[in-house]
Amino acid sequence: MQKLNVLSSPHISHNDTTGGIMLDVILALLPATICSFFFYGFRAIVLVAATVASAVASEYLWCQATKKASSLKDLSAVVTGLLLALNLPPDLPVWMAVLGGAIAIVIIKQMFGGLGHNFANPAMTARIVLMISFPTAMTTFTVPFTDTVSSATPLAELSSGTPDLIQLFLGYHAGCMGETSAALLLVGGVYLIIRRVITPTIPLSFILSAGIFAAILGVHPVATILTGGIMLGSIYMATDYATSPPTFLGQIIFGVGCGIITVIIRVFGNLPEGVSFGILIMNILTPQITKLTSPKPFSLEGKK
C-alpha cells in the first residue's frame, strides 16, 4: 500500500538559503573590496572591518534586546556592512562608519521588522543619513595610492570635460571605496547573474536609461555610467529582493526610474551624486509598482 501524504503548498522546494545567497553576494563583492584595499591601503581595511563589525554587533544586540532568535547566520548583516563600507569615502573617520553600520541595521532594517520587511536598502539609506549628517566628511575623496585630497571627483569634472574613460573603467580615480573600479564590480555582477542570485533586468535598465537620459541632456553617456555609484548601486543595491518589484515589467520601471532620477539629481541638483536617492525613491514606490504590474488571476482579467 502506498501512503498518501496530504501537505499544503508549496510542494516544490529549493536548496537556496538566505545565507547561501548572501554568501554569493559577499563573494561577488570581494574583487572590488580587495581592489579598494590595494588602492587605499590600511585605512580601507579598517573601514570595512569597522562597518561589518558594527553591523553584525548591532544585529546581535538587537536580537538579544528584543529576545528574537539570532539572525546572524543569514549573513545579511555582513553584506550590509560590506556594501556600506564600499559606499564610503576612504578617509571617513572610523566612528562615523561605525555609526552608519548601526543606523543601517537598527533603524532601517530591524525597526521595520528585520530582513525582508525593510522598505529600503539598509546600506544605501545609512549612506544617505551619513551624507546628510556629515556632508564635508562624506565628500572628501582621495586619489588612489596617495594621500592627496582631491575635491573634484570625475563626477564633478563631467561638466567641464571628458575624463579618461579607460582609467574610469579600471578604477584609477577618486571616489568612494567600492565605486572606483567599474570593471571589478561588473565581474561580481556577472558572477551573481550566472549564479542566478539576481536577474540582469534591473541593472541593465538602470544603467542603460541613465546613459540614454544623460546623452539627451548633453552629458557624456559612457562617463556617466562609469563614474560615481551607478555600477555599485545598480548591481548590488537596486537588486535587493525586499525593496524591488518581483515582476519583469515592474523591474524595468524600477530600473528606468532609478536611472532617470540619478541623472536628474546629478545634472540639476546641488548634490554631487544621485544614485542613492534615486534608488531610495524607487524603493519607496516599489509596493505601488508591484501592485500595478502584478499579473491578474485567470478569469479576473479586464475586471476592476
Next chain:
Amino acid sequence: MSKKKEYLKLFTKGLVLENPVLRLVLGTCPTLAVTTSALNGVGMGLAATFVLVGSGAVVSLLRNIIPSKVRIPAYITIIAGFVTVVQMLVKAFLPAIDSALGIFLPLIVVNCIILARAEMFAAKNPVIPSILDGLGMGIGFTATLTLMGMIRELIGAGSLFGLPITSSFIDPMVIMLLPPGGFFVFGILVALSNALAENFGKSKVSGTGCENCSACGGCPMSESKPEEVENTKSVTAENTKEQAEEEKQKKEDKTNE
C-alpha cells in the same frame, strides 16, 4: 475613589499613560516642526499649555450654553482668543522664541490636542477637572517636546538649551535637525512609550484589579462615551487578564518542553 485621588489621576494621566503626543498621537505637526532645539520645545509646550488650560476652563463653563450644532466654531473662537493672548505676550516679552516658532505659534488655534480635549473632555466635565485635564495634557506635551528638542539638539547641533556640549569634539549629525531626524526620534519615542505603557498596564492588572486598570487609558474612545466607560473598562480588564493568563500558560508549556 476619593475626589483628591480622582483629581490626581486626571492630572497625571496626560503625563505618561495618555501622553497627547506619544500615546494619543495628537499635535504631530508642531511636534515635528519646532523641536529642533530644546528651548523651542519648552516655548511651544508652555504656550500650548496656557491655551489648553484657559480654553478647557471656558469651554467647560459654557458647555450647557453652546448648542451642539455650532460647538466646533464656538470652541475654535474660544481657543483663538487665548492663542491671540499668548501670541501677543510672546511677541512682547520673548521675541526670540516668537521668531523661532514662527507660524506654529498662531497655528496653535488648529492644534488638534486642544480641540480634542475641548471636544472630548471639557465639553462633558465640570470646570476643575477640565483645568486639571488641560494642565496634565499641557505638561505632558511640554515634557515630550522638550525631550525631543533636547535629543535632536544634542545630536544635531551638539548643544543643550543653546550651551555647547559635544560640538567641540564630535561633528554634530545635521540630519537630526532636518525632518527625517524628527521622524526618527518621534518614532523611537512612540515605540518606547508604547512598550512602557504596556508593561505598566500589565503589572497593574495583575496587581490591584479592575479599578486601577489603565488598559483603556490610551484609547480616546473611552472618553467620548462617558456612560460606557465603566463597562469597557471592566471588559478590557478581563480581556487583559485572560491574555495574561494565556501567556503564562504558554510560557509554562514552553519551559516544560
